[in-house]
Amino acid sequence: MITFGILATSPIAHEWMKAVTAAGGYRLGAVYSRSLEKAQAFADQYGSEIETYDSLESFLMDSSLDLIYIASPNGLHFQHSRLALEAGKHVVVEKPAVLRPSEWTIVYSLAKKKKVMLFEAARNVHEKAVALVSDFLKDKEILGANLRYGKYSSKMPALLAGELPNVFSAKFGGGALMDLGIYPLYVAHYWFGKPAQVSYQAQKWDWDVDLAGQANLLYPGSLVTLQTAKNYTTYLSSEIYTSQGTLIVDSVEEIKSARFRDLTGGEEVLPVQVASHQMEEEAAAFAQMIEREDWLSWEKWTQLALDVHETMWKLRQDAAIVFEGDQDVE
Numbered sequence: 001m002i003t004f005g006i007l008a009t010s011p012i013a014h015e016w017m018k019a020v021t022a023a024g025g026y027r028l029g030a031v032y033s034r035s036l037e038k039a040q041a042f043a044d045q046y047g048s049e050i051e052t053y054d055s056l057e058s059f060l061m062d063s064s065l066d067l068i069y070i071a072s073p074n075g076l077h078f079q080h081s082r083l084a085l086e087a088g089k090h091v092v093v094e095k096p097a098v099l100r101p102s103e104w105t106i107v108y109s110l111a112k113k114k115k116v117m118l119f120e121a122a123r124n125v126h127e128k129a130v131a132l133v134s135d136f137l138k139d140k141e142i143l144g145a146n147l148r149y150g151k152y153s154s155k156m157p158a159l160l161a162g163e164l165p166n167v168f169s170a171k172f173g174g175g176a177l178m179d180l181g182i183y184p185l186y187v188a189h190y191w192f193g194k195p196a197q198v199s200y201q202a203q204k205w206d207w208d209v210d211l212a213g214q215a216n217l218l219y220p221g222s223l224v225t226l227q228t229a230k231n232y233t234t235y236l237s238s239e240i241y242t243s244q245g246t247l248i249v250d251s252v253e254e255i256k257s258a259r260f261r262d263l264t265g266g267e268e269v270l271p272v273q274v275a276s277h278q279m280e281e282e283a284a285a286f287a288q289m290i291e292r293e294d295w296l297s298w299e300k301w302t303q304l305a306l307d308v309h310e311t312m313w314k315l316r317q318d319a320a321i322v323f324e325g326d327q328d329v330e
């Protein structure tokens, strides 16, 4: 049983609670919020013997905690992960775990030094359906793909009304690519590997962070296009083109169906199984790696995260999306 603490009482932290309940193997031990009342209100929903903190230092010193789940704004993930790892805790940090690949290298090295595991909660890539698609593609020549995730943000009205929610703030590492584009980017790296060349055209808010955009990932012999948006929703499927036909996936952020149309029009439906909660499979995967001390698998996921963040960094540079702190990276 992994006893964990929640860092920040955001709505996604409640989703994490549902996911760990479905996955099993976890127990909530403590909650940290900037407000003790909020921490208490969160804890009250999940049991009586849960510690609450408004001091980050005391929370991370809580010796009963094996793992910290970090659900703070993007721009604080690196700092919060670093502190939690320094305290010797395993870490699950919401996506994007870092804003720059150099930060991932730092937290990865720290996790190794402290002999704890650090995971980026890129939930979709841990779905069994993603591995199923990968297996299906193994014997096929990939010619290209169109992968999409665009969803109208519940925080768009606030942005349009003149406010600046964290998810649209350059200070906090916001924008469509960081928030939603990361999902298709993860599966692109998982299925096709690291691209040789990348570019990103972004529609920006106030010439600042991206509201929507299209990325091109060029591989030897194939071109993969990613569409992402926070100012509208796309209902189009994603497609992977092979020399034997086209694989149609309903959505790369949560695969519920996948079917292959061969060159003669014949169709094969892949046996996709959907978990009871969209974060359940990642929660189960992290618990399994920790319990089994499966460092080999952990290294594989951390390398994938580094590859994704290296690509994100290049994409951001191509579209001149600049966050606070970028100037400190040489």
Ligand SMILES: NC(=O)c1ccc[n+]([C@@H]2O[C@H](COP(=O)([O-])OP(=O)(O)OC[C@H]3O[C@@H](n4cnc5c(N)ncnc54)[C@H](OP(=O)(O)O)[C@@H]3O)[C@@H](O)[C@H]2O)c1
Residues within 6 Å of the ligand: 008, 009, 010, 011, 012, 032, 033, 034, 035, 038, 071, 072, 073, 074, 076, 094, 095, 096, 121, 123, 166, 167, 179
């Ligand atoms: N995996 C998924 O499907 C999924 C879905 C949605 C979001 N997310 C990720 O979850 C994270 C949180 O997203 P969100 O939209 O909930 O973010 P948010 O509203 O900006 O902030 C999340 C929490 O962080 C704390 N916080 C807010 N501003 C802060 C500040 N200035 N300094 C310190 N703490 C602050 C607050 O908790 P307290 O008031 O308790 O301190 C707040 O509830 C993001 O990284 C996002 O990418 C993931």
